[in-house]
Amino acid sequence: MKADRECVTRLLKTARGQIEGVLRMIEEDQYCIDISTQIMAAQAILRKANGEILRAHLESCVRGAAMCGDEREKDQKIEELVEVIGKLTK
Amino acid sequence: MKADRECVTRLLKTARGQIEGVLRMIEEDQYCIDISTQIMAAQAILRKANGEILRAHLESCVRGAAMCGDEREKDQKIEELVEVIGKLTK
Amino acid sequence: MKADRECVTRLLKTARGQIEGVLRMIEEDQYCIDISTQIMAAQAILRKANGEILRAHLESCVRGAAMCGDEREKDQKIEELVEVIGKLTK
Amino acid sequence: MKADRECVTRLLKTARGQIEGVLRMIEEDQYCIDISTQIMAAQAILRKANGEILRAHLESCVRGAAMCGDEREKDQKIEELVEVIGKLTK
Incomplete structure (x- = not known):
């Protein structure tokens, strides 16, 4: 992966921490909103x-x-991007 | 929380598991896509x-x-929904 | 409709104008991006x-x-919001 | 533009027609939802x-x-895609 590893890891650990927080909130039957x-x-x-x-x-x-x-590598990159953009514009 | 606790908990644990998987993929320097x-x-x-x-x-x-x-409770519910819909239509 | 009619009408006319602009760009075979x-x-x-x-x-x-x-009116409002939020969280 | 011109034009004309419909609905003070x-x-x-x-x-x-x-053309294509994906993941 080419992105800044530290930065992306920190973001993902934060998201994981929030989801763990949500799981606790559900256990404690906290408010929906x-x-x-x-x-x-x-x-x-x-x-x-x-x-x-x-x-x-x-x-x-x-x-x-x-x-x-x-050429094969270029084609593969294009196809991957077509799939990613397909998901992002769904 | 009023939603089906089991169903929502299962979804969130799945999301957490995927994020943990992503963290491993980053450690193993797997492919960006x-x-x-x-x-x-x-x-x-x-x-x-x-x-x-x-x-x-x-x-x-x-x-x-x-x-x-x-009345106060009704107003609070409305204000909360205004905030939620504000985020969802951003 | 309870929203500020002038404000919403202006936004929609702007969007319509942009779409008309896009239709012209397509006719003139302008660049995809x-x-x-x-x-x-x-x-x-x-x-x-x-x-x-x-x-x-x-x-x-x-x-x-x-x-x-x-009660019937309250129920109807709730059902409408369930449908709207369903679309916004899809 | 490389996309199927007829297909994209038809989609955009449909969207324009819907927005014109919305403008009429606002004039007729129809229901928000x-x-x-x-x-x-x-x-x-x-x-x-x-x-x-x-x-x-x-x-x-x-x-x-x-x-x-x-090389210049390749760089330009990459920068354009960075901008598009930046908007789609905002």
């Missing part, structure tokens, strides 16, 4: 982590393949 | 859990307040 | 208009029903 | 059109540049 708010915070962090990973992927893996990869 | 795909899967599950929690909240807490809550 | 950027701008405006409409709906129609509507 | 539903339908169509445009862009423009474009 407080639980929803915490889940939406975790979603925002995952969005940020995913954006960071895809940005770094474009700037290194995709650029690398475009610059000096063989 | 595979990591991104796993994060998007966790995001989809969190969306589902949040939808379930908000649905149950509307059908029980909000309905309950609307039916027999005092 | 420029067209995509214009569509995403229209999407952002529609999101804003929808958020404004739902906010005003909650603060007037839903609050009104909660305060002094009959 | 019906207006919101129509806006969300137009948003879904714009998402579909944008996904189609970006898919075709990747498979032709980006692939073309990767295969036989000069």
